[in-house]
Amino acid sequence: MWDYTDKVLELFYDPKNQGEIEETGEAGVKVATGEIGSIACGDALRLHLKVEVESDKILDARFQTFGCTSAIASSSALTEMVKGLTLDEALKVSNKDIADYLGGLPEAKMHCSVMGQEALEAAIYNYRGIPLATHDDDDEGALVCSCFGISESKIRRVILENHLTDAEQVTNYVKAGGGCGSCLANIDDIIRSVQQEYASPALNNYGVQVATEIVTSKQRSLTNVQKIALIQKVLDEEVRPVLIADGGDVELYDVEGDRVKVVLQGACGSCSSSTATLKIAIEARLQDRVSKSLVVEAV
Amino acid sequence: MQNNCIYLDNNATTKVDPEVIEVMLPYLTDYYGNPSSMHTFGGQVGKAVRTAREQLAAILGADESEIVYTSCGTEGDNAAIRAALLAQPEKRHIVTTQVEHPAVLNVCKQLETQGYSVTYLSVNHQGQLDLDELEASLTGNTALVTIMYANNETGTIFPIEQIGLRVKEYGAIFHVDAVQAVGKIPLNMKTSTVDMLTLSGHKLHGPKGIGALYIRRGVRFRPFMIGGHQERGRRAGTENVPAIIALGKAAELELLHLEEATAKERKLRDRLEQTLLATIPDCVVNGDVTQRLPNTTNIGFKYIEGEAILLLLNKYGICASSGSACTSGSLEPSHVLRAMGLPYTTLHGSIRFSLCRYTTEAEIDRVIEVMPSIVERLRALSPFKNDDAGWLQGQEQALAHR
Ligand code: FES
Numbered sequence: 001m002w003d004y005t006d007k008v009l010e011l012f013y014d015p016k017n018q019g020e021i022e023e024t025g026e027a028g029v030k031v032a033t034g035e036i037g038s039i040a041c042g043d044a045l046r047l048h049l050k051v052e053v054e055s056d057k058i059l060d061a062r063f064q065t066f067g068c069t070s071a072i073a074s075s076s077a078l079t080e081m082v083k084g085l086t087l088d089e090a091l092k093v094s095n096k097d098i099a100d101y102l103g104g105l106p107e108a109k110m111h112c113s114v115m116g117q118e119a120l121e122a123a124i125y126n127y128r129g130i131p132l133a134t135h136d137d138d139d140e141g142a143l144v145c146s147c148f149g150i151s152e153s154k155i156r157r158v159i160l161e162n163h164l165t166d167a168e169q170v171t172n173y174v175k176a177g178g179g180c181g182s183c184l185a186n187i188d189d190i191i192r193s194v195q196q197e198y199a200s201p202a203l204n205n206y207g208v209q210v211a212t213e214i215v216t217s218k219q220r221s222l223t224n225v226q227k228i229a230l231i232q233k234v235l236d237e238e239v240r241p242v243l244i245a246d247g248g249d250v251e252l253y254d255v256e257g258d259r260v261k262v263v264l265q266g267a268c269g270s271c272s273s274s275t276a277t278l279k280i281a282i283e284a285r286l287q288d289r290v291s292k293s294l295v296v297e298a299v
Numbered sequence: 300m301q302n303n304c305i306y307l308d309n310n311a312t313t314k315v316d317p318e319v320i321e322v323m324l325p326y327l328t329d330y331y332g333n334p335s336s337m338h339t340f341g342g343q344v345g346k347a348v349r350t351a352r353e354q355l356a357a358i359l360g361a362d363e364s365e366i367v368y369t370s371c372g373t374e375g376d377n378a379a380i381r382a383a384l385l386a387q388p389e390k391r392h393i394v395t396t397q398v399e400h401p402a403v404l405n406v407c408k409q410l411e412t413q414g415y416s417v418t419y420l421s422v423n424h425q426g427q428l429d430l431d432e433l434e435a436s437l438t439g440n441t442a443l444v445t446i447m448y449a450n451n452e453t454g455t456i457f458p459i460e461q462i463g464l465r466v467k468e469y470g471a472i473f474h475v476d477a478v479q480a481v482g483k484i485p486l487n488m489k490t491s492t493v494d495m496l497t498l499s500g501h502k503l504h505g506p507k508g509i510g511a512l513y514i515r516r517g518v519r520f521r522p523f524m525i526g527g528h529q530e531r532g533r534r535a536g537t538e539n540v541p542a543i544i545a546l547g548k549a550a551e552l553e554l555l556h557l558e559e560a561t562a563k564e565r566k567l568r569d570r571l572e573q574t575l576l577a578t579i580p581d582c583v584v585n586g587d588v589t590q591r592l593p594n595t596t597n598i599g600f601k602y603i604e605g606e607a608i609l610l611l612l613n614k615y616g617i618c619a620s621s622g623s624a625c626t627s628g629s630l631e632p633s634h635v636l637r638a639m640g641l642p643y644t645t646l647h648g649s650i651r652f653s654l655c656r657y658t659t660e661a662e663i664d665r666v667i668e669v670m671p672s673i674v675e676r677l678r679a680l681s682p683f684k685n686d687d688a689g690w691l692q693g694q695e696q697a698l699a700h701r
Contacts, residue, residue: 042604042647179630
């Protein structure tokens, strides 16, 4: 018997927002739908979002789920969480946020929260007309687990986002490895490679830390050249690896005063969450590392 | 809730018969002697162990010298397989089926890494074996054929004696995992082709932690538990006396009730099954409905998932089991249902109800009463409604190669 929190049971026994949202033709309103999972794998979720076109706001959210207790509870939680958010805000909802909302999920059921996050992304991409494949098939879409059809990029992403350290956890989060098990060794390799990337001195932000310390000790009296060099360093060592793991990339185009101009590439260029990427992944990081007053914009 | 739950998960384990507990208790308190001891105190216990052995032999139609106590069904299966191979070191081939219990399947998989070749016989949609396929797989190199009597998930009964006749032609040892069959099917080892047979106490209203292996007299047996001379050197270790006494009594009672209990279970099971099928659309019975244990029904409720069904049943105090991946440690649905080639629409929503002689009509009525609303409720949540949803078809095809 699974050990479920009261919140999980509450949303399972009495799910909120179940069902579909039909396109009514109401002016200024559109319905976005996202489907993820499969009946073969034993869980599937179809998410419907009613979006106010003008403001990009989610007016209503509903779900249809094939799956176990936690899949149903996760879907219901997700719909509660995203109502009232703009699409960009909704894109920031992570699987961890869904699990947290539920007061936690059994480790072996974390994939239910991942499914929720993915359905949300799928719905928003659909709405914005971005083929999901551009995001999903990064890293040449190398398939790691054929039993569950899971790509390397998806595994890397879940490792990074949830700080996973062993293959069993990866199985719990995305199911990869939960079938014949023949991909487990490859998953171990991916974990090791992700860890190495992030543990190597360069990527441990060692260089950036030193540079930041110098800057801070000088009360941020940076020369223009120093500033640009530091921005480049932060981008190279802290920002790009994350984006690359996600199938994208960023290039520094120019710095004009406090305006940092960048070019987003790969999946990030076409990705609907690029605004979010800019703000969270790049601007916040540069503000933290270089100067509070920096503003990042894409060119 | 524990005490008044409607317990329909008897293929997982059963309630210990109060009479069994009664005969067992003194061997935990007053009669604690070691049956191997020379003194009278131990001798009394030794005598009780012998009585239990006779009781157990009776349900199998075996001789008491052919019984070896084990700690559980898994030990019985492991011991039988290892013993058969040790006794014929020159033969390197094993035949089994795709739907065995992990206590057999996983041993075979391990043996494959040790140079043995294993044939895993397939089953058809009803979960039944193809005897021609069996025949074709047998060679002079076959050391062992290990096949279950009745499947724990679907209740499907294999034609053990017909299989045995073929096995004997090739001179292989025939082991049968009868953990689910003992007490539900009349057995007579005297007229049987079976060489070794495994049973487990807790499936027949005995306690957990005790089982037995029947070894036909004359079958060469090399033990894998080695130590003292207990069980005539075939299974070392001081006997689990209270459990052995209990198993003997449980076997006696099971034999006593066999006919009337199985008739009653069959009647209740059929009513449950037929009513659910009649009142709930889109559900099917999994397994061979003619060759089947009298107490088991496995029903696939399409478009919904088993764990969710179980949790709702649990709310009504009803305990059943599911072949869905979500209830097991693994993420793959039941290997038995998969081997039968069931469509995914049915596979994940399969529920096993298994009855016992304590099951009452009122309990079955209750399940019949609540089940339709449970299914309806989950189907209202499901994105799948019928088999030709485009989404669904794509998924089934994409994974058809698996
Ligand atoms: S390939 Fe990943 S579990 Fe089979």
